[in-house]
Amino acid sequence: MLTIEAAEILLVRLPLKFRFETSFGVQTEKLVPLLVLHGGGLQGVSEGTMEWAPMYREETVAGGLHLLREVFLPRVLGKTFANPEALNAALGSFRGNRMARAMVEMAAWDLWARTLDTPLGALLGGHKTEVEVGVSLGIQPDEAATVEMVRRHVEQGYRRIKLKIKPGWDLQPVRATREAFPGIRLTVDANSAYTLADTGRLRALDDFDLTYIEQPLAWDDLVDHATLQGRVRTPLCLDESVASAQDARKGLAIGAGGVINIKVARVGGHAEARRVHDVAQAFGAPVWCGGMLESGVGRAHNIHLSTLPGFTLPGDTSSASRYWETDVIEEPLEAVDGLMTVPQGPGTGVTLNRDFVGRVSELYEEHRAP
Ligand code: OSB
Ligand code: MG
Numbered sequence: 001m002l003t004i005e006a007a008e009i010l011l012v013r014l015p016l017k018f019r020f021e022t023s024f025g026v027q028t029e030k031l032v033p034l035l036v037l038h039g040g041g042l043q044g045v046s047e048g049t050m051e052w053a054p055m056y057r058e059e060t061v062a063g064g065l066h067l068l069r070e071v072f073l074p075r076v077l078g079k080t081f082a083n084p085e086a087l088n089a090a091l092g093s094f095r096g097n098r099m100a101r102a103m104v105e106m107a108a109w110d111l112w113a114r115t116l117d118t119p120l121g122a123l124l125g126g127h128k129t130e131v132e133v134g135v136s137l138g139i140q141p142d143e144a145a146t147v148e149m150v151r152r153h154v155e156q157g158y159r160r161i162k163l164k165i166k167p168g169w170d171l172q173p174v175r176a177t178r179e180a181f182p183g184i185r186l187t188v189d190a191n192s193a194y195t196l197a198d199t200g201r202l203r204a205l206d207d208f209d210l211t212y213i214e215q216p217l218a219w220d221d222l223v224d225h226a227t228l229q230g231r232v233r234t235p236l237c238l239d240e241s242v243a244s245a246q247d248a249r250k251g252l253a254i255g256a257g258g259v260i261n262i263k264v265a266r267v268g269g270h271a272e273a274r275r276v277h278d279v280a281q282a283f284g285a286p287v288w289c290g291g292m293l294e295s296g297v298g299r300a301h302n303i304h305l306s307t308l309p310g311f312t313l314p315g316d317t318s319s320a321s322r323y324w325e326t327d328v329i330e331e332p333l334e335a336v337d338g339l340m341t342v343p344q345g346p347g348t349g350v351t352l353n354r355d356f357v358g359r360v361s362e363l364y365e366e367h368r369a370p
Helices: 061-076 084-089 098-115 120-124 143-155 171-180 196-208 223-229 245-253 270-283 296-305 354-360
Strands: 006-022 025-039 042-047 130-132 135-137 161-164 186-189 236-238 259-262 287-289 339-341 361-368
Touching: 006 061, 006 354, 025 061, 025 098, 025 296, 042 098, 042 296, 061 098, 061 361, 084 098, 084 270, 098 120, 098 270, 098 296, 120 270, 120 296, 135 143, 143 161, 143 171, 161 171, 171 186, 171 196, 196 223, 223 236, 245 259, 245 270, 259 270, 270 287, 270 296, 287 296, 354 361
Parallel strands: 135 161, 161 186, 236 259, 259 287
Antiparallel strands: 006 025, 006 361, 025 042, 130 339
């Protein structure tokens, strides 16, 4: 049984070690909301992946924290559930806001796995002890800087390089990278910056042997992606526009893409992420685990999810030390030669660094059943 006795909400601001530019903006720091659920003398921890403003999808940190306090935590505090899916069903009548709901769901999975003394990945049905990872590289000032950045990460053994692109900065970095590294697994991510009017430019990417083009069109679109997929040879990979297993089914059924980037929190948590994985397997579509520049807490959740068998393409879950001088967890999460070892031990296998988090937290709240 899973009894939720108390909850803590924390908010940490971490400076990023690199400037991360995407088609929707520039990031130099990360606002990390954390949720700790307590029960039976154990703790489960999760990380929110919404951003301070609705730039990637519609959710925000402030909106998510409001929903936790006022709507979601009151539904679970002081209550007992058979398992994390039963707990999540208590939030099932609420619409959207999947990243906020996922904070509750994912912390519950961690707590549940610790209660059963089992690694989270194994509980979800995964078998791998290490997972293949790549990197997502932000937009650079020019071709030379792009190639240099790619070189550094290829040398570190990352199994796939993903370049962020936007209108006006797409064919140039891709051509330069492909010329310098003819053999690497290369992809691009547009974060919804194009429309069907750009079909010609996107079709030109077919010349560069990309494994996929990630989310070229609108964040809430599937239909135009299907039209585009009929006009380009490179498989499209859906990110933003898949918020559920139903979205995945509809997208794959109409041919909106051939690959899915699964982000646990974007789809509402581990159980839904596993359903997206299962739908993709039924369609024969490979999946991989995306990232949202997570701290160690979210990163560990991602690594565990990536142990499921359908995750056959390298994920974005690169070494934590790329992002942070000091992480919020005790354990290092470091890829070696493009392989990330799944943290051992029950749950996510990682522990909050209470000392560090206590020092840098901008917000600390305890919540109990009334
Ligand atoms: O589209 O995958 C994305 C980061 C923030 C928002 C959206 C995306 C990303 C990344 C970073 O690509 C992946 C990572 O290194 O965590
Ligand atoms: Mg993406």
